[in-house]
Every structure is written in structure tokens, then in C-alpha cells.
Amino acid sequence: MPELVIEDLTVRSTATEPPILSRVSLTVRPGEFVALVGGSGSGKTMTAKSVLQLLPEPLRIESGSIRLGPLDVTNAPETELNRIRGGRLGMLFQQPKRMFNPNKTIRKHLKEPLKLHAGLAGKPADTKVLELLVEVGFEDPEWGAQAYPHQLSGGMAQRAMTAMALAGQPEILLADEPTSALDKVLESQILELLDRERRHRGLGILYITHNLASVAAFADRVLVMDAGKIVESGTTEAVLGSPKTAYTRKLLDASNLLPTSITDVTPQGRSVLTLTNVVKHFGPGKRLGMGKRFGMGKRFGLGNADRPALNSVSLALKQGEILGVLGQSGSGKSTLARAIVGLEGISGGSITRTLAAGEISPPTAVQLVFQEPHDSFDPRMTLRASLEAPLRRHAGLSPAERSQRLQDAMKEVELDPCLLERRPGQCSGGQLQRVTIARALLLEPEVLICDEATSALDALTQRTILDLLQRLHRDRGLSLMIITHDMDVVRHMCQRVAVLFQGRLVELTDTHKFFAEPQHEHSRDLVSAAIPCRGLHLKKMRAAS
């Protein structure tokens, strides 16, 4: 099996601009798991796209070489490139669901590389599709094959994407943040899958990520990239164990969310938010009814028609508490958040907000911070217009007072108020997530519900947002409910942990107790799937066993 060798690769758009990649060199040998890490915009993805010769316009390879065995990829003719793309060089993408043609079934997708690279068509190809789906962990391959991409969960879509890459019998797999959109349990499942293929097929893997915990667990070697340059490289133990550059230390620090002093405090005092036996049904008769009746629930991704999204959930958020709510995708976390702020009606039970004097607080006392910052603003409105809307509605302030309130809120989240004149498209994800928090603070809430508020962000940005939330908690006495699938965030931020599983609250306990002895079976799964960053020895242990 050949190796992938990149030497002195420099990529830039125009001669006057600084290079996107600058003299990048790396090697991936057969059977090797190589990690390429760095913050967003560091050039990791462009490295992968250079290898496939699929750089977006107007980027060009200025100098350097990419070789796959004896083949010079940089000078290969287009027909040769089409043979190696998806053939000898497989690729996985960050947002698997967006990487499928929404109008074609998984079977049609898988048959493309089979035809192009293995010469299989018709019946034999159909058989091979099912084999591949089984290999990547589809329990019902027949269903998976006839499904359309939108019917798959994120984890299933990434498995299907892996099957598609494997269909071309690759020698090298370029995995561009294949798990950053997935929760921890799915992440480790996908990485286990890749690692298994590495062992069975001698697949060389270039794993691009900003998640150092998974690197520690799986990679043989690590390359750290910053601003288009490789700043550090070596074995995983060497780079993560004794980092030489400040940038690597910063990355490590950002992903190393250790318990803080906050998390030792057991919250006392009155409850600001009390949920009693909250039940939420979607359907039947509304959304799921027909599907269920005709036995099509599963096919249309509307399974679990008879299971409520929230089933008799009772919990109380204490004043000044940071409560973590954990659960896998589909466990009812987001429904809970939406129900609490009233975006979703509940089918049973009650949700009460209580003020200091015991009276019921106004609805605006509980605010929600949304998951995808870019999706939670109107792209055509300036941020000022978006943020002013709730003030107009609720606060009854003069225009000058409103403007002042906006300025203050922006300063509170450490942003320049001149950002207010921009539109969402002109801001980075981290900036926008701060604006979402500023928006939530405008109406002076007592409780902030953060629904996966940092999961779309890279580790460095996530860290700054978490620090901001901790400061707001300290200075304003805010109570926080942090909904996440990220165990590290919980360990770093929360005093108590609630675990949702299939719509039920299965565990509610202090954070340190939770990590020490998780009670419920699902909690144990969550805790063991959270790959601790300190576990640098993990890879070695697995190699020995």
C-alpha cells in the first residue's frame, strides 16, 4: 500500500494575499491514524481539499507536491484524478447530512462509487451496498439503502458516508471533522469504526479535528496547524503530553475542561423554576398519527410515535445554580428547553417560575440561548434591529434608553457595540453566539437556558463562551440550565447534572457524584463514552490489548 506524502505545499488565492497554506508537509502511511488539529480557519480543510485537487476558486496550489505512492497528484490529468477521488482517496465530511443529494436514496449514492471504482452495477452492486451498510453498523441495511438522506440521523448519515468512502476501496481516508456535529457517544462509535477499518484494511487515516480528546484516544501522530502552517508535529504522546508551542498549549487548555471551583458547590436556596410531571406528546392525529396507523413511522423518521418527547419530567432549578442537562440526540433535551420558555406547549404537568417574594415571575425572566447562532438571527436584519425587537415589545423604553441597553449588553458579552450595525452573515460564529447571549440578557432574566450553546463552535471559541457564562453567573447571580451532549462542558460548568433518556429524567445528582458513580445504565454509557483528555495512555493501552 502506498503512502500519502505532502511536501512544502503552498496554497494561495492571489499573489498579493497571504497564503492559505504555507509550506505544509505531512505523511500518512498505510494503517496509520494521523491527526491534523487546529482552530477554525487554520487551513486544515484546505489541506484535505488540496489532496483531492478540489480547492474552491480562486485558490491555487502555488508550489510543493502531493504524492500518492508513485503518483504525482498535483500534476495528474483530470481523468486520473477522477479515478483516485473516491477510489484510492476516500473523504468524509463534517456535516454528513448535507453531503448527500437530498433527492436520491442512500442506495443510489453508494452505487456511484461502486460503479466508478469497483465496476459493479445492477444486482451485484445492490448486494455490495447491503454488505457495506452492515459493515458500517446499519442494523437494518435494507431500510438504510432505501432511505433518503433526511431520514437518517446524523450518526447514521456519517456511517453511510463512511460506507460510501469504503465502496471505492480507499488506501487513504481523509476525514474532515467527521464527528464534530455528533454527540460524544456517536463520536466514539464513528471513530471506533474508522479505527477498525484502519486495522482490517490497512487504511491510512488523516483525521482533521479540533477535538483533542479524540485525538488522544485514537491518533498515532499529531500535526498542529495554525494560520496555514504546521507549527508542531510528533507522536500523540509527545505533542499532547509535552507541547512545545504556545498555540498547542492553548488548544490543549481549551479542550481540557477540568472541574472548576463552581462545580463543588451544592446549590441551596429557593427554586426559580419548577417543573412538575411535565409531559409532551407530538401527535397522534397531528404529526405522527397517520404514519403510525399505516406502519410508516419508521420510514418517515417519525418513529416512537407512542413515546412522548417528555415523559413526566420533574425538576427544580435553584437560584444561582448551574444545572447540566445531558442526553443523546432525540432524548428530549431541546423539547425541554422549548417547553420551559413556552415555545412549545406541554401536554401535561406544570412549569412555574418563582420570584424572590414567592410570586410568579414574568415569562421574560427565563431566556433561551439557541444552538446555531447563524440560524437564530434574521439574515436580512442588522443585529441592532434583531436585538431591539424584544426591547420594543417588553421593556417600554425610549429609543435612547434602548440604544443604551443594547450598548451595555454588547459590552457585557465583551463585544464592540459597532458590531450591532452588521448583519449576521458578517460575523463569526463565536461573535454571533455572544450576541445571542447578549440578546438573552437584554430583558434582565433570572434564568438562562443554553441549548447546546457551544456545540457548533471550535474548542477555543467554546472556552471563551463558557468563561463568559461563568462570569455572568458570578456577577449577575444568574441561574443557568446548560443543555449539552458534551460531558466536558458539564464537568467544567455544572453543579448538578440531570440526565434525560428517551424523554424521561433518569438521573439528577451532584456533578462529582455523577462522574464518580453514575447510577442509571445510560448515565454509565455517557460517562464511559466521554473520552477524558488526560487519558493519553488510552491509545497505548488499546494497542497492547
Place this chain on the structure above:
Amino acid sequence: MITFLAKRTATLVAAVLLSSFAVFLIPYVTPGDPVRKIIRSRVAGDVVDDSTVQALGQSLGLHDPLPVQYFRWLGAFFSGDMGLSHISRTPVVDQVMPALGITLSLVIVALGIAVIVSLPLGIVAGLKQGGKADKLITTITQSFIAMPEYWLAPLLVLVFALKLSLLPSAGWNTTSSIVLPAVTLALRPISFFTSAVRSGMIDALEAEHIQAARARGLSHVQTIMRHVIPNGLVPLSTLFAVWFAGLLGGSVIVEVVFAIPGMGRLLYDAVVNSDIPLAQGGVVVVVALAVAITTLADFLHRILSPKVSGALA
């Protein structure tokens, strides 16, 4: 999908019921005695004396409650009894059906031309966005919007019928009669279809799954044939249906200018002559057909774009 099917069929029925009820009310809300108007659409001879009117009104059930009358009228209507025209004194159905046939063939040919022309133009313009071909195609097809039929039709007649004597100037006698009206009718859909195909192509080209297709080894051309063009054409199915439905009753100007005895012409005459039964027959048939076509297009859209059905089912 089945939920959707049921819902859409219910909507279809509701739309037809609602519009036909409005049409049914025409004799009651227009000036004059509704009973006499209705008798005139039901009885061949002229009735003048009040006692006969009274007796006929009684036997035709014109004093029953309105809903009862409505459903009786609707039942007769869909079994082919649309009453007698006030003007020609012949059954309305004998005028509506031939007119419908003529208009259908005119609209089908016109939209056929529009699709055949706008598909390649839109695809080329979308693939070469911002290039010379795109600018040329977009400018020319957009200019069609600014050419009203009452201006274009005489112009075409002037050139192709009177100057060049290639095609008949009016009427509906030979196969070649269809050419000029169909072309006139096709121009505006051409510009809308072309721009829809163009933007559909641009969206499809920018979709993230296109780079994934390249990454699994499809060539640029293969990617365009398999993933860009089919996806880019999906929006056209809805637009096509909207135009089809719209032109059924909206071809008035062309039919009047070219003296074509189609639906537009029929409705125009019915209104000008206050021929209530004829107008009722024409409107209900056109509405029913239009609703049926848009419903069909919705089904088609769901088949072409399964994500839509998943999201709304």
C-alpha cells in the same frame, strides 16, 4: 405521504365546493329576478307570464333552501347538465367542452414550446452564471416579460401572416393556426421558466453535496448530469402547474385577437352578454381543472423532492 394525499384531496374538494358555491350564487346576487334567470337556463321556450314562472319555480325547486338548491345544481352540473345558454339557447355543456378542448391544446402547445426553449437556456445560463451566454439569455428572456400579448400578437400577425404569408392570421381551422397564438402565449412563460431553471441550477451547483460527489470520483460533467440538473429542475414542476392553471382562463387576449373559440373567449363572451349559465359552466370547469393540476404538481414535487414530503408529512 398518505396524510398529505388525504389533506390535499380534501383541500381540492373544498376549493371546488367553495368556488362553485360562489358561482352558484351569481343569479341571486346579480340584478333581476333569480327565479326567472334560472328558469331561462332550464326551460327552452320563453316564459313570460307570472303564473307559469310560479309553477316552473315550484317544480324546479327554486323555493327550496339555498344549500338544497346548491347541491342539486352541483349534482346536475357534474353529471353533464350545465343548463341552457341564455343567448344561444343550447346546452352550455356543448359549448364548454369543445372550447375547453381547444384551449387545452393551445395551452399545452404553448407551454411545450416554453419548456423546450427555456430548459436549455436556463441550464446554460445557470451553469455559466455571470458569463456572456448568461447575460445574453437573461436579457433576452427577461425582455419577453415586457411584451404584452395585445402588442405582440398583432405584430406577429403583421410579420408572419400579412407580410410573409407563412401562417394563417386568425381562426382555428388548420394545424398551422395554432402556431402564432401558441408562440404569443409561450413568450412570458419562457422568461419565467428560464429564470426559474437558471436559479434552480445555481442553487443546485452551490449545494454542499456537489463537492462530495466530486470527492467520490464523479467527473464535472457526471456531477452536473446526475446531481445538478435533476435537482435544479425540481422548482420548475410547481411553476409549470401554476402557469398551466393560469393560462386555462388567462388566454383571453390571445383567443380574442386570433378569433379562437376557446375557454378565454367563451368566458369573455359570457360576461359581455351577461350569459349567466355559460359563465357558470366555464368558470367551474376551469377552476376544477386548475385546482386538479396544481394538486397533481404538488404530488409530483413530492416525488421529485422526497425531503419535502418528509418535512411536512
